[in-house]
Amino acid sequence: MTIAPSSALAMPVLRVADLKKSFGALEVLKGVSLEAHKGEVISILGASGSGKSTLLRCINLLEVPSAGRIVVGNEEIKLKQGAGGRMKPADARQVGRIRSRLGMVFQSFNLWAHLTILENVIEAPIYVQRRPRAEAVEEARALLEKVGLADKLNHYPAHLSGGQQQRAAITRALAMRPDILLFDEPTSALDPELVGEVLAVMRSLAAEGMTMLIVTHEIQFAREVSNRVIFLRDGLVEVEGTPEEVFGQIRSESFRRFLGASARGHS
Amino acid sequence: MLAFMLDTVWQLLGGVPLTLSLTAFAVANGFVIALALVLMRSSPLLIWPARLYVFLFRSVPLLVLIFLVYYGLSQFSSLRASFLWPYLREPYWCAIIALSLNTSAYSSEIIRGGFQAIPRGQIEAATATGMPRFTLLRRILLPLAIRQALPAYCSEIILLLKATSLVSIITLMEITGIAHRIIASTYRPFEVFICAGAIYLTMNFAITRIFLAVEYRLSPHLRPAPDAPAPQREASA
């Protein structure tokens, strides 16, 4: 298990308060709150449709919440009511700023097909964060080497396996020097034998003290690497706590069923 | 007959520069207008004029448009007195205007299709980095949209090449105009058709080839990796 960060009293790097999200008539998130401190690894578990991906996507505003507050660092995301009663961001600049402090890793990698791996990694640092090219390239090379993709710099995503693409995608997110990394089911689209290499990268990131929010189906990984585990059911937090608390004494029936179903799925 | 056909080909080739220049200008203008039209569609206000424009210029036959510009505009004395008149009375510029307007409507649909074919995830990944909208368009959307649109755009350019034949009706002597003249004076339509047809087909072939080459160059992601090892047989496990 990752060593917990020392000061639980320090200001959280991320605070989500009573987040609600509806798609038309369907209410996916019904009031979710969570807090993340620096260096914490939080795993978010739940069945399909429980709202876990939506929760993650609300944090960097890929979806706009219907209600609730999100505070990243010391900045609260300003929302306002738009046409049709739907919420939208009030300050586009703020959104851009906050997004560049959050890194996101997607289930389907989403590397840019027309750019090489190296170009993928330096794209945001150069064109969003406006860092000098030489610096971005050097840092990219170092990061890619760390994840074992040094020889794939000039390859295109289509030439890489799923595991390699996801490692490249993680590197791409890291290159922006984010405060928090968001992972949206990073291994769900991978063949089983490729899952390990991606989890290894995530493990080492956690060990280095990166703050991570991981939506995942990898229960074992969640147990081993997280500081806290959250189980969502039907848009609400059903279970929350340290891995020992959550997996040690299972009080929630639906969580028990979820674990049982997942265990069967894995074998 | 062969001598006649060779002579005909020689005469027809004289029209190739005009055909090509009309096509080139129309493609260039058409592309710029098409891009503007596609961008207009993202604004709730401008989308309606854009859609109307595309509908109009795709529904009105090109020949009618040519006549409108070349003959129709001469009705207005205010235009005849303006500084535009030296251009508007020339068949060449009228042809370019009409061809550009026509192709811009079709091209905009093709480019729009290119944008729609971009995998959503790659757009999301870019948005998630906080990329501002214009940068997103320039660095991610345009390159990917163009790659998706290339095959359809090739077809459109070939259609445009064929469409230039219509300007022969307003006295421009491109390939079809010359062909008409030869047919009318020699009454050997069959041979002239074969010659002119062969020239057009050759140009179509060349354009297709060029596009294939461009597609190949722009799509390293669809080719084998730079240092891909020679394919090996899997040893049976």
Add this chain to the structure above:
Amino acid sequence: MILAEYLKMMGFGDGGWGPAMARAALVTFATAGCGFLLGAVFGTLVAWAKLSGVALWEKAADFYTTLLRGVPELLVIYLLYFGGTALLRDRVQQLDTSGFVVTPVFLVGALAIGLVSGAYQCEVYRGAFQAIPRGQIDAAHAAGMSRALRFRRIVLPQVLIYGIPSLGNIWQLALKESALISVIGLVELLRQAAIGAGSTFKPFYFYITAAGLFLVISLVSNAAFQLAEFRTRRYFRRPD
């Protein structure tokens, strides 16, 4: 002022060109329609040739579609018109040396449209036929259907269903091509507009009217094809 003048000129009253333009619009529709139907016949035959498996037919069919899709329609019109006139002239001279030959421009026009449209329709029919799951043909065979019955009840309906959107586009092409037939003298919309323009020296009024009428025909056709598409879509719509 301008509007009033325009309406008077295009109206159906005395000295108005309304009736003439309306008649011309009908000619446009008829020419395009006959051309399109001819194209359906040619297209079916050529598609059949392409799917026949016989190399000679396939090559000939390929040649036909490549040629007629790659060459300007105007050239095809000139070929048929001048070629037809030459043929007729020879024939007439054999039979009767007096009088002169008037080539039937409507026929030439419809044929020209048919030839070009056929090349495009061929591809639609071929693609649509190949899109029909093979199993359905086999099932019809197994059920003891004769070839003709199979074609009529299984193949043809589905080819039409798959092909309707593309056929809508090809119809629009035929409509636009009908305007080209004006160059050989057929009095369709564009020709009529040119006649009116020459007579009144108000070319803009006439050509904008022609454009407008083409738009109307186009809109109505569009609506018809969309309706057809919608009605046949229910065969493939999954229950939501």
